[in-house]
Amino acid sequence: MRTFLLALVILATSPTELLAKATHKREQRVAYIAGALAALKRVSAHELANTGNYFYAMGRNKCRSSSASLRASCLIETARQSCRQTDNKKRRDCALIADVIMTNRLSEKRFITTRERYEIMKNHSDYKKQMLEELRRRYAALATELAMSQPKEMLGDGELAAAIDGYCLQVAGARELSWQSCVAAIVWFIGTSEKESESGS
Amino acid sequence: MRPIGAKTLMSLMLLGGGVALTIGLGVLRLDRLQHLTPWVAFLVGSFATLAGSSVFSFWRLWEKSEYYFGTTGGHARADSMNPDASLMLEQKKRRLTLSRGGRKHGVDLPPFLQRAVYILIFLGLGLITIQNRSFALLVDFPEKLAKSGNEYCEEAQPDEDYEAPEMQGCRLVVRAYELGYKKSLGDCARKTEDDVPEVCTLRQHDEPYLHYSWRLLTARTDSLRDIANRDEFHKLKNQFEQKVDHLESLVRDQRDTVAANPRASHHLFTNVRDPRRTLTQKAARLLSLSNCVERYAKMPHLAPAGVRPDARFLDHALGQLLFNPTYKPVGGHCQEFTVHWDAPKDACQQLADSPEAFLAENDALQPVRRVLARHRRKLELNELALALDKLDADDAQPHNEPAAPERIVSFQCFVVGKTSTAKARDVDVTLDGYSFAAREIHAQAASANGQGQIEFLQRLATLLAPGFRYGRLVSRESIIAQQEHATLSSQYDNVAFSLTKLEFLRDADLFLGNQWIERRSDLLQVYPFHLHLQSFVQVFRRAYRVKRGRL
Numbered sequence: 001m002r003t004f005l006l007a008l009v010i011l012a013t014s015p016t017e018l019l020a021k022a023t024h025k026r027e028q029r030v031a032y033i034a035g036a037l038a039a040l041k042r043v044s045a046h047e048l049a050n051t052g053n054y055f056y057a058m059g060r061n062k063c064r065s066s067s068a069s070l071r072a073s074c075l076i077e078t079a080r081q082s083c084r085q086t087d088n089k090k091r092r093d094c095a096l097i098a099d100v101i102m103t104n105r106l107s108e109k110r111f112i113t114t115r116e117r118y119e120i121m122k123n124h125s126d127y128k129k130q131m132l133e134e135l136r137r138r139y140a141a142l143a144t145e146l147a148m149s150q151p152k153e154m155l156g157d158g159e160l161a162a163a164i165d166g167y168c169l170q171v172a173g174a175r176e177l178s179w180q181s182c183v184a185a186i187v188w189f190i191g192t193s194e195k196e197s198e199s200g201s
Numbered sequence: 202m203r204p205i206g207a208k209t210l211m212s213l214m215l216l217g218g219g220v221a222l223t224i225g226l227g228v229l230r231l232d233r234l235q236h237l238t239p240w241v242a243f244l245v246g247s248f249a250t251l252a253g254s255s256v257f258s259f260w261r262l263w264e265k266s267e268y269y270f271g272t273t274g275g276h277a278r279a280d281s282m283n284p285d286a287s288l289m290l291e292q293k294k295r296r297l298t299l300s301r302g303g304r305k306h307g308v309d310l311p312p313f314l315q316r317a318v319y320i321l322i323f324l325g326l327g328l329i330t331i332q333n334r335s336f337a338l339l340v341d342f343p344e345k346l347a348k349s350g351n352e353y354c355e356e357a358q359p360d361e362d363y364e365a366p367e368m369q370g371c372r373l374v375v376r377a378y379e380l381g382y383k384k385s386l387g388d389c390a391r392k393t394e395d396d397v398p399e400v401c402t403l404r405q406h407d408e409p410y411l412h413y414s415w416r417l418l419t420a421r422t423d424s425l426r427d428i429a430n431r432d433e434f435h436k437l438k439n440q441f442e443q444k445v446d447h448l449e450s451l452v453r454d455q456r457d458t459v460a461a462n463p464r465a466s467h468h469l470f471t472n473v474r475d476p477r478r479t480l481t482q483k484a485a486r487l488l489s490l491s492n493c494v495e496r497y498a499k500m501p502h503l504a505p506a507g508v509r510p511d512a513r514f515l516d517h518a519l520g521q522l523l524f525n526p527t528y529k530p531v532g533g534h535c536q537e538f539t540v541h542w543d544a545p546k547d548a549c550q551q552l553a554d555s556p557e558a559f560l561a562e563n564d565a566l567q568p569v570r571r572v573l574a575r576h577r578r579k580l581e582l583n584e585l586a587l588a589l590d591k592l593d594a595d596d597a598q599p600h601n602e603p604a605a606p607e608r609i610v611s612f613q614c615f616v617v618g619k620t621s622t623a624k625a626r627d628v629d630v631t632l633d634g635y636s637f638a639a640r641e642i643h644a645q646a647a648s649a650n651g652q653g654q655i656e657f658l659q660r661l662a663t664l665l666a667p668g669f670r671y672g673r674l675v676s677r678e679s680i681i682a683q684q685e686h687a688t689l690s691s692q693y694d695n696v697a698f699s700l701t702k703l704e705f706l707r708d709a710d711l712f713l714g715n716q717w718i719e720r721r722s723d724l725l726q727v728y729p730f731h732l733h734l735q736s737f738v739q740v741f742r743r744a745y746r747v748k749r750g751r752l
Contacts, residue, residue: 021693021694021695022721022722022723023693023694023695023696023699023723024693024699024703024721024723024724024726024727025723026726028696028699028723029699029727032696032699032700066679067679067708068679068704068707068708069679069704069705069707069708071704072701072702072704072705073705075701076698076701076702079698079701095697095698098698099698099699099700099701100700102698102700102701103700103701103704106701106704169726169727172727172729172731174527174731176731177731178703178707178727178729178731179703179726179727180699180700180701180703180704180727183700184700
């Protein structure tokens with residue numbers, strides 16, 4: 001009788017949640033962020049640059065649209081096809097890295113407004129390079145805030161993903177910045193900073 | 202053990218307390234002492250020496266104590282105690298006694314040690330109270346005092362207009378005008394479009410204080426001379442008489458402003474049970490310990506799920522729609538909005554049938570009447586202002602009509618039950634000669650897992666803002682792209698591309714259907730509320746401010 005009542009209470013409170021598959025629970029988000037960080041560590045700087053350029057070009061050409069949803073679905077489809085061509089071992093890393101790059105690409109306007117973009121284009125001949133540098137500075141600012149807001153022990157390898165998730169949940173909405181934009185920016189900055197220091201640039 | 206003198210005991214106790222205090226406050230840290238400026242160190246030392254020596258002298262501490270504290274006991278018999286001693290404390294055959302006289306027998310610190318102890322005590326006090334910053338503030342104090350109440354002219358900038366040879370002599374004329382030696386600039390008046398001399402009449406930086414005072418006095422006597430003429434006097438007399446006739450309203454208006462009395466009275470009646478039902482919560486509300494402004498200052502996007510969802514969701518929805526300062530401008534002031542919990546389901550009907558009795562029963566009659574009285578006073582003072590403007594057309598000020606009564610007083614009924622209605626029903630209410638329209642809406646009860654919150658927000662918005670509409674044209678959802686709900690929800694069946702896929706939610710406004718997102722608590726955590734909730738709230742507040750406001 002007790003078991004029956006318990007089952008009834010559970011079903012009454014969340015019937016659809018039992019059936020719906022969750023993909024963005026906290027532990028799933030943290031695992032995903034950790035996977036993305038690890039993937040960025042594993043890939044070489046050269047491959048990373050090529051992937052970035054590829055998605056940059058796709059975003060400006062084939063996947064160009066005024067609707068964020070359409071651009072996102074086009075980029076996801078492109079990434080799926082592109083990663084299918086890699087070998088099985090690297091396919092997951094390819095998807096993770098592509099996800100970070102695409103999210104950054106889609107959220108560029110939230111970091112650099114149209115007006116600022118116009119100023120950069122007006123004042124610099126190689127505006128693409130300047131844009132990337134400016135974006136990097138904005139990502140660095142976010143990463144610095146994360147570092148200052150968390151205790152030191154939370155920023156070790158094991159806890160970094162959880163710290164990024166928690167920080168971006170706090171920031172999301174407070175600055176017209178979505179959770180995924182914040183996560184992708186910080187993950188990209190941390191992942192590529194190590195590569196820059198390795199290559200000495 | 203020989204008895205110890207009272208003066209010595211007091212000195213040692215004060216010294217012990219002082220040392221403990223200075224160590225506890227970290228005053229004796231070496232780095233802190235090293236950072237003291239020489240003047241501060243000198244001041245502390247002087248203070249300690251002077252104060253300690255003064256206390257030593259005035260309290261006659263060089264003399265031996267008249268009273269002595271001693272202990273007796275152990276194997277000593279009780280009758281062996283000094284007959285002049287008073288017993289203060291006794292425990293397990295140990296006795297603490299206070300005796301008078303017997304200076305030969307007691308122990309007291311020698312005078313030089315007594316003085317040293319008090320100097321040390323005041324040294325500790327000086328180190329605690331006098332620091333580098335407080336010393337700097339003390340030094341600046343006379344200058345600040347002298348400057349207070351004075352406003353100085355800005356530093357003079359090189360004036361191009363007076364650089365021309367024919368205008369150079371005007372610098373002297375302008376300076377004389379600023380210092381009050383000339384009544385007008387004459388030919389040196391700046392030839393601007395407005396032809397207004399831009400001369401500062403405040404105190405000049407190099408002007409002595411007495412000279413500035415004299416200028417103020419002569420300016421005041423000149424203005425009094427203007428007033429003393431007959432016509433001006435009659436005008437002032439008429440203005441005064443007009444104001445005296447409305448004295449009570451003027452006083453009450455000032456009192457309302459100073460006391461920050463409510464400038465509106467909006468009431469929401471709901472059959473939902475009061476969420477703050479524990480004794481502690483009621484006491485906190487009574488004592489205004491939980492400030493409604495602070496409560497709504499940092500709100501999560503949606504209320505957390507749990508027990509008694511209806512009350513929490515309603516309170517949360519109200520806060521988001523009207524009071525959350527994250528979305529600007531704020532829709533209303535929480536002190537002027539009252540929620541009447543546990544109201545009957547037919548509250549609006551009862552209000553329409555007998556408004557006075559119903560409002561009195563719910564402690565709403567007095568707040569409404571106070572606001573309406575304040576409105577009447579505002580109208581009266583507006584008429585007074587217009588009458589005064591007629592007397593003195595030169596000094597006419599722009600006047601705003603106070604908001605209409607139906608904007609500053611409103612009644613709403615939010616009924617939670619098994620059914621919900623998309624539109625609100627209006628019921629006419631007449632109170633003290635004023636006509637109001639009480640609005641009523643029905644909403645379906647929420648579930649404990651958090652579902653139903655969006656409906657609460659939508660129903661409440663419809664109820665509070667007559668004419669409120671939210672559709673795709675005002676939403677931040679893209680008009681071009683609209684995926685079917687089934688297609689969109691199937692995107693979130695696996696974790697692939699978890700970050701990029703969340704971009705689709707930018708085109709899935711919770712307030713335009715998309716209830717499937719409400720059933721996904723994991724997606725709600727990362728949902729872009731800053732887009733859709735903000736859009737919803739801002740559209741609502743625009744519609745709300747058209748119909749509702751405050752004096």
